[in-house]
Amino acid sequence: MMADYTVRDQVAVIELDNPPVNALGSAVRAGIYDGIRKADRDPNIKAVVICGKRGTFCAGADIREFDGGKNGPWITDIGDFIDNMKKPVVAAIEGFALGGGLEVALFCHYRIALKTVRVGQPEVQIGLLPGGGGTIRLPRATGLKNALDIITTGNHVPAEKAAKMGIIDQIVTGDIIEEGIKFVKSKCNIDTSLVCLRMKTVKYSGDLDDISEAAMTKVKSKFKGAIAPIVCVKSVINSAKMPYEKGIDTEKEHFQDLRHSSQSKAMRYAFFAERAITRWQLPSGGNYKTAKPLPVKTSGVIGAGTMGGGIALCLITSGIPCILVEQNQQFLDKGLEIVKAQLMRTVQLGKLSTEQAKKCFTMLKPTTNIEDLKNVDLVIEAVYEDLKLKREIFEKLDRICKSETILCTNTSSLHIDSIATATKRQSKVVGTHFFAPSYIMKLLENIYGTKTSAETVATVMKLGKTIKKVPVLVGSCTGFVANRMLKPYSEEAQYCLEEGSTPSIVDTVLMDFGMPIGNFQVSDLSGLDIGFRIKREAARKAGVELSKNSRFFLGQRNCGLIEKLYEAGRMGKKNGKGWYKYESLNGKPIVDPEVTMLIEEHCRSLGIERRNIGSQEILERMQYAMINEGFKILEEGLCTMAEEIDVIWIYGFSWPKYMGGPMYYASQIGLKKIYEKVCYYHKTFPYSMHWVPSSLLAKLSQIDLPLSEWGDVAQGRKLVNKL
Numbered sequence: 001m002m003a004d005y006t007v008r009d010q011v012a013v014i015e016l017d018n019p020p021v022n023a024l025g026s027a028v029r030a031g032i033y034d035g036i037r038k039a040d041r042d043p044n045i046k047a048v049v050i051c052g053k054r055g056t057f058c059a060g061a062d063i064r065e066f067d068g069g070k071n072g073p074w075i076t077d078i079g080d081f082i083d084n085m086k087k088p089v090v091a092a093i094e095g096f097a098l099g100g101g102l103e104v105a106l107f108c109h110y111r112i113a114l115k116t117v118r119v120g121q122p123e124v125q126i127g128l129l130p131g132g133g134g135t136i137r138l139p140r141a142t143g144l145k146n147a148l149d150i151i152t153t154g155n156h157v158p159a160e161k162a163a164k165m166g167i168i169d170q171i172v173t174g175d176i177i178e179e180g181i182k183f184v185k186s187k188c189n190i191d192t193s194l195v196c197l198r199m200k201t202v203k204y205s206g207d208l209d210d211i212s213e214a215a216m217t218k219v220k221s222k223f224k225g226a227i228a229p230i231v232c233v234k235s236v237i238n239s240a241k242m243p244y245e246k247g248i249d250t251e252k253e254h255f256q257d258l259r260h261s262s263q264s265k266a267m268r269y270a271f272f273a274e275r276a277i278t279r280w281q282l283p284s285g286g287n288y289k290t291a292k293p294l295p296v297k298t299s300g301v302i303g304a305g306t307m308g309g310g311i312a313l314c315l316i317t318s319g320i321p322c323i324l325v326e327q328n329q330q331f332l333d334k335g336l337e338i339v340k341a342q343l344m345r346t347v348q349l350g351k352l353s354t355e356q357a358k359k360c361f362t363m364l365k366p367t368t369n370i371e372d373l374k375n376v377d378l379v380i381e382a383v384y385e386d387l388k389l390k391r392e393i394f395e396k397l398d399r400i401c402k403s404e405t406i407l408c409t410n411t412s413s414l415h416i417d418s419i420a421t422a423t424k425r426q427s428k429v430v431g432t433h434f435f436a437p438s439y440i441m442k443l444l445e446n447i448y449g450t451k452t453s454a455e456t457v458a459t460v461m462k463l464g465k466t467i468k469k470v471p472v473l474v475g476s477c478t479g480f481v482a483n484r485m486l487k488p489y490s491e492e493a494q495y496c497l498e499e500g501s502t503p504s505i506v507d508t509v510l511m512d513f514g515m516p517i518g519n520f521q522v523s524d525l526s527g528l529d530i531g532f533r534i535k536r537e538a539a540r541k542a543g544v545e546l547s548k549n550s551r552f553f554l555g556q557r558n559c560g561l562i563e564k565l566y567e568a569g570r571m572g573k574k575n576g577k578g579w580y581k582y583e584s585l586n587g588k589p590i591v592d593p594e595v596t597m598l599i600e601e602h603c604r605s606l607g608i609e610r611r612n613i614g615s616q617e618i619l620e621r622m623q624y625a626m627i628n629e630g631f632k633i634l635e636e637g638l639c640t641m642a643e644e645i646d647v648i649w650i651y652g653f654s655w656p657k658y659m660g661g662p663m664y665y666a667s668q669i670g671l672k673k674i675y676e677k678v679c680y681y682h683k684t685f686p687y688s689m690h691w692v693p694s695s696l697l698a699k700l701s702q703i704d705l706p707l708s709e710w711g712d713v714a715q716g717r718k719l720v721n722k723l
């Protein structure tokens with residue numbers, strides 16, 4: 001049994017025991033069910049405490065069971081039994097009560113919790129609804145409005161707030177079991193039916209149909225394309241519409257449908273992928289188990305632009321004091337304004353109180369003197385992408401900073417070694433690639449150089465977590481993983497334009513797929529000058545001319561449209577015209593006939609015949625080219641597992657979690673089909689390097705291996721016979 005049963009002072013104590021988070025696997029459910037029946041039968045038992053071992057109550061159902069699943073009592077059998085018990089049952093909560101964990105607590109007559117507890121129904125984040133009575137019982141505990149909010153967002157609720165909402169009956173301090181026993185003994189004379197949630201009505205104000213419609217509209221716009229939030233709303237509304245039993249039965253049906261849905265399967269994959277990538281390893285042998293992170297108690301950021309300012313904000317809002325360095329007072333003042341404005345926005349969003357924001361701001365020390373960084377534990381350089389400048393800064397930092405200081409570069413494309421070699425501490429130099437806007441975007445691409453030590457990697461991986469990012473470790477190459485994969489994706493989008501499509505058609509195809517924003521809208525947001533400069537720099541390095549009228553550049557297919565738009569003064573959203581036009585800085589993209597004409601003229605002048613390109617072709621070309629690049633990245637050992645690539649796309653480019661990430665998506669389509677299509681496009685477009693098929697993809701397309709083993713095959717950790 002995975003729930004311990006002991007008796008103390010005539011109280012049965014049922015302790016959930018399933019490391020690490022007491023997930024409600026079938027054995028745990030059986031343990032609780034048997035425990036309450038035993039306690040009910042025993043005349044010497046007056047009351048029951050349900051609690052969890054190892055400082056936590058329960059993190060919900062065992063997510064791994066959802067794919068097949070062992071039998072065992074259904075979770076609501078426990079609730080049905082407790083509902084008929086005369087002996088009081090209390091949930092004594094410490095740590096977390098999430099998902100099925102909170103549902104078990106809601107089966108109990110009472111809930112007490114330590115102040116540090118967090119409760120929630122996060123099922124929606126793995127494409128499910130709370131299928132153990134949560135959508136029917138939580139509204140009875142806290143009212144329809146709160147329940148809708150908790151269940152459709154999946155957000156955790158801190159204990160004191162949960163108490164105010166009526167979810168927790170009492171906040172306690174001290175030993176949770178002792179407190180539970182004391183509490184439940186004081187309730188032995190109370191008629192349990194009076195406190196049983198099943199018996200309560202659901203409180204709400206207004207018209208139920210209006211509430212339902214408003215909630216539907218909200219979730220459809222907030223979680224575009226996701227099914228689970230819609231089903232969550234339906235089921236919570238049922239709690240007020242239907243008798244308890246009917247509500248529970250309908251909820252179970254919804255739960256089973258969602259459990260088998262492709263969206264939930266993808267989101268469950270993403271849940272474990274996010275955890276798998278924390279188990280990083282370096283080619284040199286260091287890994288997450290053996291390497292110890294250094295403490296980062298103080299930090300510095302160089303560059304107070306939007307990127308640097310945002311990074312500094314991440315640090316101070318996570319309690320790490322930061323010295324922000326700019327080259328002159330004017331730039332520094334401008335940067336500080338950006339930081340202040342962002343902090344104020346955080347206050348407006350209710351994420352920080354005014355007091356907390358003020359306190360954070362005191363942790364920021366602005367300066368124009370780089371020497372002020374001499375004693376900090378870690379510095380993040382965030383100046384613009386110029387190798388010479390970055391090398392100069394690193395050479396200076398190496399001289400100024402104490403020998404233990406870790407030096408990070410926020411580069412999006414430059415090789416780490418090309419910067420690290422400016423110092424005499426290459427083992428302490430590492431890439432930390434933040435994504436714009438750096439305060440908001442969750443991804444942190446950490447990049448090791450040839451000599452970066454495991455200790456340095458461990459430090460930036462831990463720092464990433466501390467500042468609430470999702471850190472992913474990758475090897476160094478041009479563009480690293482994120483931008484390297486983005487390149488073929490965006491190039492194919494442009495080729496589709498010159499072959500017959502338009503920016504709005506391409507973007508609509510992507511958004512219909514589930515991307516929150518299209519490729520050309522992103523390009524307008526970052527600025528067309530960026531794309532233009534990258535190309536100009538590549539041409540300069542290669543010692544060739546950049547020609548907007550040539551169909552070839554450096555031996556590869558070229559599309560000169562960016563150059564033409566740039567020359568026409570179209571810089572993107574910042575000046576109101578790019579691939580689209582904009583009426584204001586916050587305005588929506590509007591199709592601009594001038595751009596259509598420009599594209600058509602481009603094609604005429606180069607003799608390119610335009611044709612109708614279907615949405616399937618657009619999607620396939622952009623995605624398969626990028627997926628093929630993903631396999632090359634695995635093949636080259638820049639990632640050690642395919643999960644890393646998926647997490648990068650989910651958190652760096654907002655790939656919909658319910659599609660799992662590009663590599664997971666590829667696994668669902670089938671690698672054989674992807675490989676054949678890549679070969680077909682390679683034949684059709686021989687001058688695009690990105691269509692040269694990855695040999696790893698070729699290998700894997702012949703066998704049926706789970707995605708979790710692709711990295712092992714790539715790196716020879718798994719040998720496959722037939723190959």
Ligand SMILES: CCCCCCCC/C=C\C/C=C/C(=O)SCCNC(=O)CCNC(=O)[C@H](O)C(C)(C)COP(=O)(O)OP(=O)(O)OC[C@H]1O[C@@H](n2cnc3c(N)ncnc32)[C@H](O)[C@@H]1OP(=O)(O)O
Nearest residue numbers: 021023059060061062063068069075099100122131132275
């Ligand atoms: C035939 C089908 C039978 C089905 C029977 C179903 C009965 C119940 C019916 C329905 C309704 C209930 C549904 C649910 O409860 S769904 C689950 C809802 N809960 C969650 O989504 C919470 C998930 N967990 C977390 O958010 C976090 O883990 C955390 C906040 C609890 C702790 O965070 P942290 O300290 O950062 O630790 P990790 O995230 O790294 O987790 C540690 C370790 O534990 C694994 N793990 C966590 N939660 C679960 C879980 N619910 N099931 C299985 N495993 C879990 C996690 O994966 C880590 O392990 P690792 O991958 O090996 O590293």
